[in-house]
Amino acid sequence: MQYRDDITIVAIRKVSNFGSLRAFADVEINGILTRDWRVIQEEGKAAWVSPPQTAFEKDGKKQYKRIIVPPDATMNKIAAVLLSAYKQELSGKW
DSSP states (O other): OEEETTEEEEEEEEOOSSTTEEEEEEEEETTEEEEEEEEEOOTTSOOEEEOOEEEEEETTEEEEEESOOOOHHHHHHHHHHHHHHHHHHHTTOO
16 A cells, blocks of 8 residues: 555554554565554554564573664655554554
């Protein structure tokens, strides 16, 4: 679904039983397909978006590193578009 000239939500996959993780999404940004964006929502809090990331272990602790690090303005635009599409998905309008 096209939302802005440079951002397209290609797919949203809702998940359950993954704690605060609510969905994964594929997002096309300026023609480049990026996969596994996350929609996260803790109980009683607003949903937010996390870009694709990879897990690794350092000093015996699991850590995460972003695979894609967009500028703040771009990240805010992607988050707004993705959250809008996610809300439409929940209401069955996407």
